[in-house]
Amino acid sequence: LFIFRESTESRPQPSPEEMQALQGAWYKWMQKFSSAIVGGDGLKPSGRLVKAGIVTDGPYTEAKEVIASFTIIQADDYDAAVAIARECPGQDTGKGCHRIEIRELGGYA
Protein backbone atom coordinates (compact mmCIF):
# COMPACT_ATOMS: atom_id res chain seq x y z
CA LEU A 1 0.00 0.00 0.00
CA PHE A 2 1.34 3.42 -0.99
CA ILE A 3 0.02 6.20 1.22
CA PHE A 4 0.60 9.63 -0.29
CA ARG A 5 0.91 12.33 2.33
CA GLU A 6 0.87 15.99 1.36
CA SER A 7 1.89 19.00 3.35
CA THR A 8 -0.98 21.29 4.35
CA GLU A 9 1.27 24.31 4.07
CA SER A 10 -0.07 26.61 1.42
CA ARG A 11 2.05 26.73 -1.70
CA PRO A 12 1.36 28.28 -5.06
CA GLN A 13 -1.31 26.24 -6.81
CA PRO A 14 -0.39 24.69 -10.10
CA SER A 15 -1.89 26.26 -13.21
CA PRO A 16 -4.26 24.14 -15.29
CA GLU A 17 -1.49 23.62 -17.83
CA GLU A 18 0.92 22.43 -15.12
CA MET A 19 -1.76 20.12 -13.78
CA GLN A 20 -2.13 18.65 -17.21
CA ALA A 21 1.61 18.00 -17.38
CA LEU A 22 1.48 16.34 -13.96
CA GLN A 23 -1.51 14.27 -14.98
CA GLY A 24 0.40 13.20 -18.08
CA ALA A 25 3.33 12.12 -15.93
CA TRP A 26 1.03 10.03 -13.72
CA TYR A 27 -0.54 8.50 -16.78
CA LYS A 28 2.90 7.38 -17.97
CA TRP A 29 3.67 6.02 -14.52
CA MET A 30 0.45 4.03 -14.46
CA GLN A 31 1.12 2.65 -17.92
CA LYS A 32 4.66 1.64 -17.03
CA PHE A 33 3.62 -0.21 -13.89
CA SER A 34 0.16 -1.28 -15.00
CA SER A 35 0.91 -4.92 -14.19
CA ALA A 36 1.86 -4.02 -10.61
CA ILE A 37 -0.86 -1.48 -9.83
CA VAL A 38 -3.95 -3.05 -8.32
CA GLY A 39 -5.95 0.10 -7.68
CA GLY A 40 -6.09 3.38 -5.84
CA ASP A 41 -7.92 6.65 -5.49
CA GLY A 42 -7.63 10.26 -4.46
CA LEU A 43 -9.25 11.43 -1.24
CA LYS A 44 -11.54 14.43 -0.88
CA PRO A 45 -10.00 17.12 1.30
CA SER A 46 -12.64 17.06 4.05
CA GLY A 47 -14.17 14.32 6.17
CA ARG A 48 -15.05 13.38 9.74
CA LEU A 49 -12.87 12.63 12.71
CA VAL A 50 -14.09 10.29 15.45
CA LYS A 51 -12.19 10.28 18.71
CA ALA A 52 -13.47 8.99 22.04
CA GLY A 53 -16.99 9.07 20.66
CA ILE A 54 -16.75 12.73 19.65
CA VAL A 55 -17.26 13.47 15.97
CA THR A 56 -15.66 16.53 14.39
CA ASP A 57 -15.53 17.81 10.84
CA GLY A 58 -12.44 18.01 8.69
CA PRO A 59 -10.41 19.69 7.29
CA TYR A 60 -7.85 18.96 9.92
CA THR A 61 -6.24 22.33 10.20
CA GLU A 62 -3.98 21.27 13.02
CA ALA A 63 -2.34 18.52 10.96
CA LYS A 64 0.91 19.29 9.16
CA GLU A 65 0.23 16.61 6.60
CA VAL A 66 -2.87 14.99 5.24
CA ILE A 67 -3.33 11.74 3.37
CA ALA A 68 -4.22 12.85 -0.13
CA SER A 69 -4.39 9.57 -2.02
CA PHE A 70 -3.42 5.92 -1.99
CA THR A 71 -2.41 3.22 -4.43
CA ILE A 72 -2.32 -0.51 -3.89
CA ILE A 73 0.43 -2.30 -5.78
CA GLN A 74 1.63 -5.84 -6.10
CA ALA A 75 5.36 -6.24 -5.45
CA ASP A 76 7.59 -9.11 -4.39
CA ASP A 77 9.44 -7.16 -1.72
CA TYR A 78 10.04 -3.68 -0.38
CA ASP A 79 12.91 -3.08 -2.81
CA ALA A 80 10.58 -3.64 -5.74
CA ALA A 81 7.94 -1.42 -4.17
CA VAL A 82 10.45 1.35 -3.48
CA ALA A 83 11.62 1.18 -7.10
CA ILE A 84 8.06 1.85 -8.24
CA ALA A 85 7.54 4.65 -5.70
CA ARG A 86 10.78 6.34 -6.75
CA GLU A 87 9.44 6.80 -10.24
CA CYS A 88 6.25 8.48 -9.04
CA PRO A 89 5.81 11.95 -10.57
CA GLY A 90 6.73 14.75 -8.21
CA GLN A 91 9.55 12.89 -6.51
CA ASP A 92 12.38 14.48 -8.46
CA THR A 93 11.15 18.08 -8.53
CA GLY A 94 9.88 20.19 -5.69
CA LYS A 95 6.56 20.64 -7.43
CA GLY A 96 3.61 18.62 -6.13
CA CYS A 97 6.00 17.02 -3.68
CA HIS A 98 4.59 14.39 -1.37
CA ARG A 99 5.81 11.73 1.02
CA ILE A 100 5.04 8.18 0.08
CA GLU A 101 4.63 5.74 2.93
CA ILE A 102 4.94 2.13 1.80
CA ARG A 103 3.25 -0.51 3.96
CA GLU A 104 2.61 -4.15 3.38
CA LEU A 105 -0.98 -5.26 3.80
CA GLY A 106 -1.34 -7.66 6.72
CA GLY A 107 -3.89 -10.06 5.29
CA TYR A 108 -3.68 -12.42 2.39
CA ALA A 109 -3.68 -10.19 -0.67
Added chain:
Amino acid sequence: MTEPRALVEHFFRHEFGRLVAVLTRSLGVRRLDLAEDVVQAALIEALQTWSRRGVPEDPGGWLYRTARNLAIDGLRRERTHARALPRLGEGGARESPLHEEQLEAHFADEIGDEPLRLLFVCCHEAVPAESRVALALRMLCGFSTAEIARALLTTNANVQKRIERARDRLRELDVEFDTPAAAELNARLEAVLAVVYLVFTQGCYATHGDMPIRHDLCDEGRRLARMLAAHPVGDVPAVHALLALMCFQAARFDARVAADGTIVLLEEQDRSAWNHSDVREGMAWFARSAAGDELTRYHVEAAIAWEHCRAATFADTDWRQIAGLYDTLERIAPSPLHALNRAVAEAYLQGPQAGLDLLAAVAKDDVPARYPGWHAVIGELHFRLGKHAAAAHAWQEALRWTTARADQEFLRRRLAFCRPDHGSQANE
Protein backbone atom coordinates in the same frame (compact mmCIF):
# COMPACT_ATOMS: atom_id res chain seq x y z
CA MET B 1 -9.32 0.21 -12.30
CA THR B 2 -10.19 2.41 -15.24
CA GLU B 3 -8.05 1.79 -18.26
CA PRO B 4 -5.44 4.56 -18.43
CA ARG B 5 -6.56 7.21 -20.88
CA ALA B 6 -4.78 10.29 -22.12
CA LEU B 7 -6.37 13.72 -22.03
CA VAL B 8 -6.69 15.90 -25.08
CA GLU B 9 -4.15 18.71 -25.29
CA HIS B 10 -4.85 21.71 -23.03
CA PHE B 11 -7.84 19.86 -21.55
CA PHE B 12 -7.44 21.34 -18.07
CA ARG B 13 -6.87 24.82 -19.40
CA HIS B 14 -9.91 24.85 -21.65
CA GLU B 15 -12.15 23.12 -19.12
CA PHE B 16 -11.17 25.83 -16.66
CA GLY B 17 -12.58 28.50 -18.94
CA ARG B 18 -15.69 26.52 -19.82
CA LEU B 19 -16.50 25.75 -16.19
CA VAL B 20 -15.88 29.28 -14.92
CA ALA B 21 -18.28 30.48 -17.63
CA VAL B 22 -20.97 27.93 -16.80
CA LEU B 23 -20.73 28.62 -13.06
CA THR B 24 -20.78 32.37 -13.58
CA ARG B 25 -24.09 32.08 -15.35
CA SER B 26 -25.58 30.71 -12.13
CA LEU B 27 -23.50 32.55 -9.57
CA GLY B 28 -23.56 35.91 -11.32
CA VAL B 29 -20.69 38.10 -12.46
CA ARG B 30 -20.29 39.43 -8.90
CA ARG B 31 -19.08 36.01 -7.84
CA LEU B 32 -16.35 35.49 -10.44
CA ASP B 33 -13.99 34.91 -7.51
CA LEU B 34 -16.05 32.01 -6.17
CA ALA B 35 -16.42 30.48 -9.63
CA GLU B 36 -12.67 30.67 -10.17
CA ASP B 37 -11.89 29.17 -6.75
CA VAL B 38 -14.20 26.18 -7.06
CA VAL B 39 -13.04 25.41 -10.59
CA GLN B 40 -9.43 25.46 -9.44
CA ALA B 41 -10.35 23.18 -6.52
CA ALA B 42 -12.23 20.82 -8.85
CA LEU B 43 -9.21 20.55 -11.14
CA ILE B 44 -6.96 19.76 -8.18
CA GLU B 45 -9.40 17.07 -7.08
CA ALA B 46 -9.41 15.66 -10.58
CA LEU B 47 -5.63 15.58 -10.66
CA GLN B 48 -5.52 13.70 -7.34
CA THR B 49 -8.15 11.16 -8.28
CA TRP B 50 -7.31 10.61 -11.93
CA SER B 51 -3.66 10.22 -11.09
CA ARG B 52 -4.52 7.09 -9.09
CA ARG B 53 -7.60 5.73 -10.79
CA GLY B 54 -7.11 6.86 -14.34
CA VAL B 55 -9.12 9.38 -16.32
CA PRO B 56 -12.87 8.68 -16.21
CA GLU B 57 -14.92 8.04 -19.31
CA ASP B 58 -16.42 11.53 -19.34
CA PRO B 59 -13.76 13.78 -17.77
CA GLY B 60 -15.68 16.95 -18.66
CA GLY B 61 -18.81 15.74 -16.92
CA TRP B 62 -16.80 14.59 -13.89
CA LEU B 63 -15.24 18.04 -13.52
CA TYR B 64 -18.56 19.76 -14.01
CA ARG B 65 -20.28 17.72 -11.27
CA THR B 66 -17.37 18.24 -8.89
CA ALA B 67 -17.24 22.00 -9.49
CA ARG B 68 -21.02 22.28 -9.11
CA ASN B 69 -20.95 20.45 -5.78
CA LEU B 70 -18.09 22.60 -4.57
CA ALA B 71 -20.02 25.73 -5.54
CA ILE B 72 -23.10 24.54 -3.65
CA ASP B 73 -20.94 23.69 -0.62
CA GLY B 74 -19.35 27.12 -0.80
CA LEU B 75 -22.71 28.89 -0.93
CA ARG B 76 -24.05 26.77 1.93
CA ARG B 77 -21.05 27.68 4.07
CA GLU B 78 -21.51 31.35 3.25
CA ARG B 79 -25.16 31.16 4.22
CA THR B 80 -24.36 29.52 7.55
CA HIS B 81 -21.79 32.21 8.02
CA ALA B 82 -24.28 34.95 7.10
CA ARG B 83 -26.81 33.62 9.61
CA ALA B 84 -24.16 33.58 12.33
CA LEU B 85 -23.10 37.16 11.63
CA PRO B 86 -26.11 39.01 13.13
CA ARG B 87 -25.71 37.00 16.30
CA LEU B 88 -22.12 38.12 16.45
CA GLY B 89 -23.31 41.70 16.17
CA GLU B 90 -21.80 42.32 12.76
CA GLY B 91 -25.05 43.10 10.99
CA GLY B 92 -26.85 41.06 8.35
CA ALA B 93 -25.49 39.75 5.12
CA ARG B 94 -25.08 42.48 2.58
CA GLU B 95 -25.81 40.27 -0.38
CA SER B 96 -28.64 37.81 -0.43
CA PRO B 97 -27.03 34.51 -1.26
CA LEU B 98 -28.34 32.55 -4.19
CA HIS B 99 -30.67 29.71 -3.32
CA GLU B 100 -29.28 26.27 -3.81
CA GLU B 101 -32.41 25.11 -5.61
CA GLN B 102 -32.00 27.95 -8.06
CA LEU B 103 -28.41 26.92 -8.64
CA GLU B 104 -29.43 23.30 -9.23
CA ALA B 105 -32.08 24.41 -11.71
CA HIS B 106 -29.57 26.52 -13.61
CA PHE B 107 -27.09 23.69 -13.80
CA ALA B 108 -29.69 21.37 -15.21
CA ASP B 109 -29.70 23.38 -18.43
CA GLU B 110 -27.38 22.52 -21.21
CA ILE B 111 -24.09 24.26 -21.62
CA GLY B 112 -24.55 26.84 -24.31
CA ASP B 113 -23.06 30.21 -25.04
CA GLU B 114 -21.62 30.84 -21.56
CA PRO B 115 -17.99 31.13 -22.66
CA LEU B 116 -19.04 33.73 -25.23
CA ARG B 117 -20.94 35.69 -22.59
CA LEU B 118 -17.94 35.53 -20.31
CA LEU B 119 -15.80 36.92 -23.12
CA PHE B 120 -18.13 39.90 -23.43
CA VAL B 121 -17.98 40.38 -19.66
CA CYS B 122 -14.17 40.34 -19.69
CA CYS B 123 -14.18 43.02 -22.40
CA HIS B 124 -16.90 45.15 -20.79
CA GLU B 125 -16.31 48.90 -20.87
CA ALA B 126 -16.43 48.85 -17.05
CA VAL B 127 -13.21 46.85 -17.06
CA PRO B 128 -10.10 49.02 -17.46
CA ALA B 129 -8.60 48.44 -20.91
CA GLU B 130 -5.30 47.08 -19.59
CA SER B 131 -7.17 44.58 -17.39
CA ARG B 132 -9.23 43.03 -20.16
CA VAL B 133 -6.58 40.82 -21.73
CA ALA B 134 -5.39 39.61 -18.32
CA LEU B 135 -8.94 38.81 -17.22
CA ALA B 136 -9.73 36.97 -20.45
CA LEU B 137 -6.53 34.93 -20.24
CA ARG B 138 -7.34 33.96 -16.66
CA MET B 139 -11.06 33.27 -16.89
CA LEU B 140 -11.41 31.94 -20.42
CA CYS B 141 -8.01 30.48 -21.16
CA GLY B 142 -7.11 29.17 -17.70
CA PHE B 143 -3.72 30.90 -17.56
CA SER B 144 -2.16 31.24 -14.10
CA THR B 145 -0.98 34.61 -12.85
CA ALA B 146 2.62 33.66 -13.60
CA GLU B 147 1.74 32.52 -17.13
CA ILE B 148 -0.14 35.76 -17.84
CA ALA B 149 2.77 37.78 -16.48
CA ARG B 150 5.13 35.98 -18.85
CA ALA B 151 2.74 36.42 -21.75
CA LEU B 152 2.17 40.13 -21.18
CA LEU B 153 5.77 40.83 -20.14
CA THR B 154 4.86 42.16 -16.75
CA THR B 155 5.09 41.11 -13.11
CA ASN B 156 2.89 38.69 -11.17
CA ALA B 157 1.89 41.51 -8.80
CA ASN B 158 0.81 43.65 -11.72
CA VAL B 159 -1.31 40.89 -13.25
CA GLN B 160 -2.91 40.21 -9.87
CA LYS B 161 -3.71 43.89 -9.52
CA ARG B 162 -5.23 44.11 -12.99
CA ILE B 163 -7.47 41.10 -12.38
CA GLU B 164 -8.59 42.31 -8.96
CA ARG B 165 -9.39 45.75 -10.34
CA ALA B 166 -11.41 44.17 -13.12
CA ARG B 167 -13.38 42.01 -10.69
CA ASP B 168 -14.03 44.99 -8.42
CA ARG B 169 -15.36 47.09 -11.28
CA LEU B 170 -17.61 44.29 -12.53
CA ARG B 171 -19.02 43.85 -9.02
CA GLU B 172 -19.53 47.58 -8.48
CA LEU B 173 -21.48 47.97 -11.70
CA ASP B 174 -23.26 44.65 -11.27
CA VAL B 175 -22.60 43.76 -14.90
CA GLU B 176 -25.05 41.32 -16.41
CA PHE B 177 -23.91 37.95 -17.66
CA ASP B 178 -25.16 38.20 -21.20
CA THR B 179 -24.22 39.05 -24.72
CA PRO B 180 -25.12 42.68 -25.46
CA ALA B 181 -28.38 43.73 -27.05
CA ALA B 182 -28.35 44.81 -30.68
CA ALA B 183 -28.11 48.52 -29.84
CA GLU B 184 -24.74 48.24 -28.13
CA LEU B 185 -23.51 45.12 -29.89
CA ASN B 186 -21.21 46.86 -32.36
CA ALA B 187 -19.35 48.90 -29.76
CA ARG B 188 -19.02 45.92 -27.43
CA LEU B 189 -17.95 43.62 -30.26
CA GLU B 190 -15.23 46.07 -31.21
CA ALA B 191 -13.76 45.85 -27.71
CA VAL B 192 -13.95 42.06 -27.81
CA LEU B 193 -12.16 41.93 -31.17
CA ALA B 194 -9.45 44.25 -29.90
CA VAL B 195 -8.82 41.96 -26.93
CA VAL B 196 -8.86 38.79 -29.00
CA TYR B 197 -6.46 40.30 -31.52
CA LEU B 198 -4.19 41.50 -28.72
CA VAL B 199 -4.05 37.98 -27.27
CA PHE B 200 -3.01 36.78 -30.72
CA THR B 201 -0.44 39.48 -31.48
CA GLN B 202 1.18 39.13 -28.07
CA GLY B 203 2.00 35.64 -29.23
CA CYS B 204 3.13 36.59 -32.74
CA TYR B 205 6.06 38.73 -31.90
CA ALA B 206 8.80 37.03 -29.99
CA THR B 207 9.46 39.87 -27.61
CA HIS B 208 10.44 37.32 -25.02
CA GLY B 209 12.38 34.08 -24.92
CA ASP B 210 9.46 31.94 -23.82
CA MET B 211 8.30 30.37 -27.09
CA PRO B 212 5.76 27.77 -25.92
CA ILE B 213 3.68 30.34 -24.02
CA ARG B 214 3.74 32.62 -27.01
CA HIS B 215 2.45 29.97 -29.38
CA ASP B 216 -0.27 29.23 -26.85
CA LEU B 217 -1.36 32.86 -27.04
CA CYS B 218 -1.78 32.67 -30.82
CA ASP B 219 -3.74 29.44 -30.49
CA GLU B 220 -5.94 30.93 -27.76
CA GLY B 221 -6.58 34.06 -29.81
CA ARG B 222 -7.73 31.95 -32.73
CA ARG B 223 -9.79 29.69 -30.48
CA LEU B 224 -11.64 32.70 -29.02
CA ALA B 225 -12.25 34.15 -32.48
CA ARG B 226 -13.59 30.83 -33.79
CA MET B 227 -15.86 30.66 -30.75
CA LEU B 228 -17.18 34.11 -31.65
CA ALA B 229 -17.77 33.18 -35.26
CA ALA B 230 -19.65 30.05 -34.24
CA HIS B 231 -22.34 32.12 -32.53
CA PRO B 232 -24.91 34.33 -34.30
CA VAL B 233 -23.73 37.34 -32.28
CA GLY B 234 -20.19 37.04 -33.59
CA ASP B 235 -20.91 35.55 -37.02
CA VAL B 236 -20.24 38.88 -38.73
CA PRO B 237 -17.76 40.10 -41.39
CA ALA B 238 -15.43 41.84 -38.90
CA VAL B 239 -14.91 38.57 -37.02
CA HIS B 240 -14.39 36.64 -40.26
CA ALA B 241 -11.81 39.23 -41.31
CA LEU B 242 -9.98 38.93 -38.01
CA LEU B 243 -9.90 35.14 -38.36
CA ALA B 244 -8.58 35.45 -41.91
CA LEU B 245 -5.86 37.80 -40.70
CA MET B 246 -4.85 35.45 -37.88
CA CYS B 247 -4.74 32.44 -40.19
CA PHE B 248 -2.60 34.21 -42.81
CA GLN B 249 -0.17 35.34 -40.13
CA ALA B 250 -0.10 31.97 -38.36
CA ALA B 251 0.73 30.29 -41.68
CA ARG B 252 4.14 31.95 -41.64
CA PHE B 253 5.08 31.19 -38.01
CA ASP B 254 7.25 28.15 -38.60
CA ALA B 255 9.12 29.78 -41.45
CA ARG B 256 9.76 32.91 -39.39
CA VAL B 257 12.09 31.25 -36.92
CA ALA B 258 15.32 29.55 -37.98
CA ALA B 259 16.58 26.37 -36.35
CA ASP B 260 18.90 28.41 -34.14
CA GLY B 261 15.97 30.54 -32.91
CA THR B 262 16.81 33.67 -34.89
CA ILE B 263 14.25 35.57 -36.94
CA VAL B 264 14.04 34.91 -40.67
CA LEU B 265 12.96 37.95 -42.69
CA LEU B 266 9.99 37.61 -45.02
CA GLU B 267 12.41 38.14 -47.89
CA GLU B 268 14.46 35.08 -46.93
CA GLN B 269 11.68 32.78 -45.76
CA ASP B 270 11.20 29.40 -47.35
CA ARG B 271 7.70 29.89 -48.69
CA SER B 272 7.17 26.17 -49.09
CA ALA B 273 7.40 25.93 -45.29
CA TRP B 274 4.32 28.07 -44.87
CA ASN B 275 1.38 26.21 -43.42
CA HIS B 276 -1.00 25.71 -46.31
CA SER B 277 -3.93 24.49 -44.26
CA ASP B 278 -3.75 27.81 -42.35
CA VAL B 279 -3.70 29.66 -45.67
CA ARG B 280 -6.70 27.72 -46.89
CA GLU B 281 -8.63 28.36 -43.70
CA GLY B 282 -7.71 32.04 -43.94
CA MET B 283 -8.97 32.20 -47.52
CA ALA B 284 -12.31 30.71 -46.49
CA TRP B 285 -12.75 33.28 -43.73
CA PHE B 286 -11.56 36.05 -46.01
CA ALA B 287 -14.21 35.16 -48.58
CA ARG B 288 -16.92 35.24 -45.91
CA SER B 289 -15.66 38.59 -44.58
CA ALA B 290 -16.51 40.19 -47.92
CA ALA B 291 -20.25 39.91 -47.25
CA GLY B 292 -21.84 43.29 -46.62
CA ASP B 293 -20.22 46.67 -47.09
CA GLU B 294 -18.40 46.98 -43.79
CA LEU B 295 -14.67 47.67 -44.04
CA THR B 296 -12.86 47.24 -40.73
CA ARG B 297 -9.16 47.49 -39.94
CA TYR B 298 -9.17 43.68 -39.83
CA HIS B 299 -10.39 43.53 -43.42
CA VAL B 300 -7.52 45.73 -44.54
CA GLU B 301 -4.93 43.92 -42.45
CA ALA B 302 -6.19 40.56 -43.70
CA ALA B 303 -5.91 41.88 -47.26
CA ILE B 304 -2.29 42.89 -46.62
CA ALA B 305 -1.45 39.52 -45.07
CA TRP B 306 -3.13 37.86 -48.05
CA GLU B 307 -0.98 39.85 -50.49
CA HIS B 308 2.10 38.37 -48.81
CA CYS B 309 0.68 34.86 -48.81
CA ARG B 310 -0.32 35.19 -52.45
CA ALA B 311 3.11 36.11 -53.76
CA ALA B 312 4.92 33.00 -54.98
CA THR B 313 8.29 34.63 -54.33
CA PHE B 314 9.34 37.75 -52.48
CA ALA B 315 10.01 39.44 -55.83
CA ASP B 316 6.41 38.78 -56.86
CA THR B 317 5.05 40.85 -53.96
CA ASP B 318 2.60 43.50 -55.17
CA TRP B 319 4.00 46.45 -53.21
CA ARG B 320 1.76 48.94 -54.96
CA GLN B 321 -1.28 47.11 -53.69
CA ILE B 322 0.21 46.79 -50.19
CA ALA B 323 1.18 50.46 -49.97
CA GLY B 324 -2.37 51.38 -50.97
CA LEU B 325 -3.80 49.08 -48.31
CA TYR B 326 -1.59 50.57 -45.61
CA ASP B 327 -2.76 53.97 -46.73
CA THR B 328 -6.38 52.85 -46.24
CA LEU B 329 -5.50 51.28 -42.91
CA GLU B 330 -3.95 54.48 -41.66
CA ARG B 331 -7.15 56.34 -42.49
CA ILE B 332 -9.37 53.78 -40.70
CA ALA B 333 -7.07 53.27 -37.72
CA PRO B 334 -4.37 55.94 -37.51
CA SER B 335 -1.16 54.66 -35.97
CA PRO B 336 2.51 55.45 -36.50
CA LEU B 337 3.09 51.72 -36.96
CA HIS B 338 0.85 51.71 -40.01
CA ALA B 339 2.85 54.64 -41.35
CA LEU B 340 5.99 52.61 -40.72
CA ASN B 341 4.68 49.66 -42.68
CA ARG B 342 3.55 51.90 -45.47
CA ALA B 343 7.05 53.37 -45.61
CA VAL B 344 8.48 49.87 -46.02
CA ALA B 345 6.10 49.18 -48.90
CA GLU B 346 6.91 52.54 -50.55
CA ALA B 347 10.61 51.82 -50.17
CA TYR B 348 10.22 48.61 -52.18
CA LEU B 349 8.10 50.46 -54.71
CA GLN B 350 10.01 53.73 -55.19
CA GLY B 351 13.28 53.21 -53.37
CA PRO B 352 14.58 53.64 -49.81
CA GLN B 353 14.57 57.44 -49.92
CA ALA B 354 10.80 57.51 -50.51
CA GLY B 355 10.36 55.40 -47.40
CA LEU B 356 12.59 57.66 -45.33
CA ASP B 357 10.73 60.74 -46.56
CA LEU B 358 7.44 59.23 -45.44
CA LEU B 359 8.82 58.47 -42.00
CA ALA B 360 10.27 61.95 -41.68
CA ALA B 361 6.77 63.34 -42.28
CA VAL B 362 5.39 61.57 -39.20
CA ALA B 363 4.85 64.14 -36.45
CA LYS B 364 7.59 64.13 -33.84
CA ASP B 365 5.15 63.44 -31.02
CA ASP B 366 3.84 60.36 -32.77
CA VAL B 367 7.21 58.69 -33.28
CA PRO B 368 7.32 55.56 -31.12
CA ALA B 369 10.83 56.18 -29.82
CA ARG B 370 10.92 53.04 -27.71
CA TYR B 371 9.69 50.76 -30.45
CA PRO B 372 12.73 48.92 -31.80
CA GLY B 373 11.04 48.14 -35.12
CA TRP B 374 10.85 51.83 -35.95
CA HIS B 375 14.61 52.29 -35.66
CA ALA B 376 15.33 48.95 -37.30
CA VAL B 377 13.43 50.01 -40.44
CA ILE B 378 15.13 53.39 -40.57
CA GLY B 379 18.47 51.60 -40.24
CA GLU B 380 17.59 49.24 -43.06
CA LEU B 381 16.55 52.06 -45.41
CA HIS B 382 19.73 54.03 -44.70
CA PHE B 383 21.77 50.90 -45.21
CA ARG B 384 20.24 50.32 -48.62
CA LEU B 385 21.16 53.88 -49.56
CA GLY B 386 24.75 53.07 -48.56
CA LYS B 387 24.65 55.42 -45.56
CA HIS B 388 26.31 53.08 -43.13
CA ALA B 389 26.89 55.58 -40.34
CA ALA B 390 23.21 56.55 -40.24
CA ALA B 391 22.19 52.89 -40.44
CA ALA B 392 24.48 51.95 -37.56
CA HIS B 393 23.12 54.80 -35.49
CA ALA B 394 19.50 53.68 -36.00
CA TRP B 395 20.32 50.03 -35.38
CA GLN B 396 22.11 50.92 -32.15
CA GLU B 397 18.97 52.73 -31.08
CA ALA B 398 16.84 49.71 -32.01
CA LEU B 399 19.15 47.44 -30.02
CA ARG B 400 18.70 49.68 -27.01
CA TRP B 401 14.98 48.94 -26.84
CA THR B 402 15.04 45.29 -27.86
CA THR B 403 14.49 42.68 -25.18
CA ALA B 404 14.10 39.53 -27.28
CA ARG B 405 17.29 37.56 -27.74
CA ALA B 406 16.43 36.59 -31.31
CA ASP B 407 15.91 40.24 -32.27
CA GLN B 408 19.08 41.34 -30.55
CA GLU B 409 21.06 38.70 -32.41
CA PHE B 410 19.50 39.84 -35.69
CA LEU B 411 20.39 43.49 -35.06
CA ARG B 412 23.96 42.63 -34.09
CA ARG B 413 24.39 40.77 -37.36
CA ARG B 414 23.09 43.76 -39.30
CA LEU B 415 25.38 46.08 -37.34
CA ALA B 416 28.37 43.94 -38.25
CA PHE B 417 27.71 44.79 -41.91
CA CYS B 418 28.13 48.48 -41.12
CA ARG B 419 31.80 48.16 -40.23
CA PRO B 420 34.12 49.84 -42.74
CA ASP B 421 35.53 46.51 -43.95
CA HIS B 422 32.05 45.52 -45.10
CA GLY B 423 31.59 48.81 -46.92
CA SER B 424 31.80 47.18 -50.32
CA GLN B 425 28.46 45.46 -49.72
CA ALA B 426 26.69 48.79 -49.65
CA ASN B 427 26.30 49.13 -53.37
CA GLU B 428 23.69 46.46 -53.92
